Amino acid sequence: MTRSTSPADFSARSGLPTIGPETLRLWTELEARFLRWAAEFDAMPVRYPPLLSTADLDSLDYFENFPQLAVLGSRIRGDAAAKYARAGLPGPEVDAADLEPAGFALPSAACYSVYLDLRGTRLAESRRVTTVATCFRHETHYDGLRRLLGFTMREIVCVGAQADVLDHLARSRQAVTGFLSELGLPIEVRPATDPFFDRDGARSVMQRLFPVKEEFVFGDDLAIGSINFHRNFFGERLDIRQAGGDHAFTGCLAFGVERWISALTTHFGETPAQLVARIQAASR
Amino acid sequence: MTRSTSPADFSARSGLPTIGPETLRLWTELEARFLRWAAEFDAMPVRYPPLLSTADLDSLDYFENFPQLAVLGSRIRGDAAAKYARAGLPGPEVDAADLEPAGFALPSAACYSVYLDLRGTRLAESRRVTTVATCFRHETHYDGLRRLLGFTMREIVCVGAQADVLDHLARSRQAVTGFLSELGLPIEVRPATDPFFDRDGARSVMQRLFPVKEEFVFGDDLAIGSINFHRNFFGERLDIRQAGGDHAFTGCLAFGVERWISALTTHFGETPAQLVARIQAASR
Numbered sequence: 001m002t003r004s005t006s007p008a009d010f011s012a013r014s015g016l017p018t019i020g021p022e023t024l025r026l027w028t029e030l031e032a033r034f035l036r037w038a039a040e041f042d043a044m045p046v047r048y049p050p051l052l053s054t055a056d057l058d059s060l061d062y063f064e065n066f067p068q069l070a071v072l073g074s075r076i077r078g079d080a081a082a083k084y085a086r087a088g089l090p091g092p093e094v095d096a097a098d099l100e101p102a103g104f105a106l107p108s109a110a111c112y113s114v115y116l117d118l119r120g121t122r123l124a125e126s127r128r129v130t131t132v133a134t135c136f137r138h139e140t141h142y143d144g145l146r147r148l149l150g151f152t153m154r155e156i157v158c159v160g161a162q163a164d165v166l167d168h169l170a171r172s173r174q175a176v177t178g179f180l181s182e183l184g185l186p187i188e189v190r191p192a193t194d195p196f197f198d199r200d201g202a203r204s205v206m207q208r209l210f211p212v213k214e215e216f217v218f219g220d221d222l223a224i225g226s227i228n229f230h231r232n233f234f235g236e237r238l239d240i241r242q243a244g245g246d247h248a249f250t251g252c253l254a255f256g257v258e259r260w261i262s263a264l265t266t267h268f269g270e271t272p273a274q275l276v277a278r279i280q281a282a283s284r
Numbered sequence: 285m286t287r288s289t290s291p292a293d294f295s296a297r298s299g300l301p302t303i304g305p306e307t308l309r310l311w312t313e314l315e316a317r318f319l320r321w322a323a324e325f326d327a328m329p330v331r332y333p334p335l336l337s338t339a340d341l342d343s344l345d346y347f348e349n350f351p352q353l354a355v356l357g358s359r360i361r362g363d364a365a366a367k368y369a370r371a372g373l374p375g376p377e378v379d380a381a382d383l384e385p386a387g388f389a390l391p392s393a394a395c396y397s398v399y400l401d402l403r404g405t406r407l408a409e410s411r412r413v414t415t416v417a418t419c420f421r422h423e424t425h426y427d428g429l430r431r432l433l434g435f436t437m438r439e440i441v442c443v444g445a446q447a448d449v450l451d452h453l454a455r456s457r458q459a460v461t462g463f464l465s466e467l468g469l470p471i472e473v474r475p476a477t478d479p480f481f482d483r484d485g486a487r488s489v490m491q492r493l494f495p496v497k498e499e500f501v502f503g504d505d506l507a508i509g510s511i512n513f514h515r516n517f518f519g520e521r522l523d524i525r526q527a528g529g530d531h532a533f534t535g536c537l538a539f540g541v542e543r544w545i546s547a548l549t550t551h552f553g554e555t556p557a558q559l560v561a562r563i564q565a566a567s568r
Contacts, residue, residue, distance in 0.1 A: 016333030018401065024329050045308050049300030050418045050434040051355075055376035064372045067365035071335075071357050072378050074386065075422045081351035088348050092339035093385035094356050101377035102358065117302065134334045134418060138359045150334040 009272065010261070015142030015149030017258055026272040029279050030260050031132070034154045036283070037175055037253075038130035041168065043156050045130050048113030051104040056116050060237055062105075071136040071149075072102035106136040110153040111252045115234040118159060122241040123248060126160025128168065132257075145262040146222055152257040157250065159235075161242055165251040169227050172253035176216060176225060183282040185267055187216045192226065218263040225255045293556065294545070299426035299433030301542055310556040313563050314544050315416070318438045320567070321459055321537075322414035325452065327440050329414050332397030335388040340400050344521055346389075355420040355433075356386035390420040394439040395536045399518040402443060406525040407532060410444025412452065416541075429546040430506055436541040441534065443519075445526055449535040453511050456537035460500060460509060467566040469551055471500045476510065502547040509539045 009020035019027060038045065051073055057063065063070065076084065080098035107113065110133035118127075132154045139147055158168035173189070180187050192213045212230070215223035228251060234240065235247035242248050264275050293304035303311060322329065335357055341347065347354065360368065364382035391397065394417035402411075416438045423431055442452035457473070464471050476497045496514070499507035512535060518524065519531035526532050548559050 013333075014337075016335055017331075018333060018397075019331040021328040021330060024331055027331070044305040046305060047301075047303040047308055047311070049297075049302060050420075051300055053298075053376075054373060054378055058373040058376075061372065063360075063368040064370070067360050067368040068362075070360055071388075072359065072383060073355050073390065073420075074358055074378075074380070074383065075356065076347075076351050076354055078352070084347040084351040086348070088345065089338060089342040092337075092342070093387045094338055094358075095385050096358070096380050096383045099356060099358065099380045099383055099386060101379050102383060103377045104355075106357065136334075136357075 010145065012142065012144050012148060015139065015147070017145060017148055017150070019258075019261075022272040023261060026261060026264070026275050026279075027257060029276045030255075030257060031154065033179070033279055033283060034156070034255055035130070037172075038128075038156050040175070041128055041156055041158075041171065043128035043130040043158075046114070046117075048110075048117065048131055048133065050107070050134065052107055052112060052116070054103055054105050057105055057112070060112065060115075060234070062108075062112075066108060066137075069108055069137040069139075071106040071108075071138060073104035073106060074099040074102040076100070107133050108135055108137050109133075109254070110135060110155040111157050111250075111254070114155075114157045114159065114252075115238055115240065115250060118240045118248075119238040120240070122243065122245070123160055124243055126158060126164035126242075128156065128158050130154070130156045145258040148258060151259075154255045154257060155252045157252040159240060159248050159250045162232075162249040165229065165249040169229055169251045169253070173214070173227055176253070179282060180216070183278060185218065185263060187218050187224070187263075190215050190217050192223070218259075218267070222259055222263055223256070224259040224263050225253065228252050228254065294429065296426065296428050296432060299423065299431070301429055301432055301434070303542075303545075306556040307545060310545060310548070310559050310563075311541060313560045314539075314541060315438065317463070317563060317567060318440070318539055319414065321456075322412075322440050324459070325412055325440055325442075325455065327412035327414040327442075330398070330401075332394075332401065332415055332417065334391070334418065336391055336396060336400070338387055338389050341389055341396070344396065344399075344518070346392075346396075350392060350421075353392055353421040353423070355390040355392075355422060357388035357390060358383040358386040360384070391417050392419055392421050393417075393538070394419060394437040395441050395534075395538070398439075398441045398443065398536075399522055399524065399534060402524045402532075403522040404524075406527065406529070407444055408527055410442060410448035410526075412440065412442050414438070414440045429542040432542060435543075438539045438541060439536045441536040443524060443532050443534050446516075446533040449513065449533040453513055453535045453537070457498070457511055460537070463566060464500070467562060469502065469547060471502050471508070471547075474499050474501050476507070502543075502551070506543055506547055507540070508543040508547050509537065512536050512538065 009023045114129050135153045158165045192215045214227045216225040230250045232247040234250045240248040294307045419437045442449045476499045498511045500509040514534045516531040518534045524532040
């Protein structure tokens with residue numbers, strides 16, 4: 001029995017990726033790189049629930065901002081389940097009339113769970129957390145590992161005093177750009193629009209004064225990561241407070257794992273094993 | 285900034301677990317143990333899509349067998365999305381009338397993807413694959429890490445000749461029982477009913493002649509893993525063939541990661557770090 005890989009070691013159909021053994025080795029190396037940064041930043045690893053409640057997301061304006069992206073989790077109504085148990089599905093899909101109301105949504109970003117988990121707490125000191133999540137976004141089109149319905153996001157988050165959050169983001173920016181420069185992957189750090197703040201005039205002014213989102217962009221438009229400053233939006237909405245009683249500030253460094261694989265493979269045109277060696281060399 | 289953990293390092297609410305940093309270390313050690321078995325069995329690691337198509341699952345009698353367990357993935361209809369964009373959700377849930385038909389389901393087991401990925405192929409030789417998936421099952425009640433709506437399943441699967449599949453399952457049984465004995469975790473290997481074969485008289489007779497499912501049971505009823513023989517059910521349904529042209533046989537070794545954590549914690553009453561040391565000692 002050989003360990004042969006399929007001709008293409010990764011593929012994506014309808015926005016859903018399959019990652020073969022050699023590319024998974026590259027994946028593991030990237031995750032190890034991200035986790036070393038998390039350890040350097042003193043972030044504790046946590047694994048959060050794979051589903052979020054729609055009510056929780058609504059309290060963060062999620063449905064006002066991204067209603068079209070959401071992937072909702074629902075179940076089959078009892079009467080329909082009895083019908084299916086006799087004859088299977090009547091067609092390729094489950095009709096909406098056979099579904100119960102959806103009380104869950106699949107995460108569209110990893111860090112919502114960090115803030116929701118801290119709801120109503122007062123932090124003795126600023127806190128850093130790292131987490132990884134399978135995230136989901138309905139898009140109008142999908143494109144290989146570049147744009148997926150289901151993808152993987154690793155984040156390193158800071159919650160607490162504004163100065164600590166800004167320091168976390170500055171260190172994140174420096175660590176990532178330094179590593180990518182060492183690696184030889186050309187990226188541009190570009191300010192981007194955080195849709196959370198699009199709709200609010202006052203916040204838009206703030207955004208012009210201080211960038212709230214910067215992306216690490218490979219090629220024309222592939223953001224393989226981003227740095228996000230949410231000010232005290234999540235702190236206010238979820239009543240997360242600093243030691244002194246002020247609402248907590250939050251910010252995160254986010255990576256799209258599949259997009260790193262796409263960018264590395266496209267740029268260097270090498271095997272996953274060669275790319276692993278490059279990452280190890282650049283990490284030294 | 286300290287790396288202090290929350291008072292309980294893991295928790296579960298509404299069937300959805302949160303796993304803190306110390307327990308995640310135990311998690312990583314368990315996954316490493318499972319991956320060493322996979323390597324010993326020459327299984328290649330693959331990461332499959334996090335959503336399955338409802339039509340694919342229906343072709344495997346999924347909805348006839350488990351309609352009530354399924355977690356369906358749907359999106360918000362365009363007209364409802366426009367409404368939500370103005371005012372958020374009208375209530376805590378998304379009404380079924382606002383959903384599009386569900387064309388996706390979240391996996392309820394990791395190994396379906398292995399078989400679906402091989403649909404229509406003729407295998408030159410038997411193939412072994414390992415994969416891990418976040419799996420979802422709507423249950424009537426949830427119970428800590430023992431019974432979850434969202435949980436993690438690691439599987440080591442064999443597809444091909446009947447003799448190779450039976451050999452894989454026999455080696456799996458021996459490896460797991462040997463390790464658990466060395467570890468000192470008392471488990472009982474119990475025959476169990478595979479619901480795939482409940483409804484078919486002929487297959488039920490076969491099941492009495494040869495067990496198709498055995499579980500590794502801790503305490504009264506906590507199955508932390510199982511060994512499953514599907515005969516050529518998936519081979520027939522998905523037209524997966526052996527080199528000689530016969531439909532392929534399949535079988536899998538499956539682990540519930542959160543249940544291992546629950547059983548180890550319950551039985552030994554130790555910290556995650558102590559349990560990691562136990563696993564390392566038993567693996568030598």
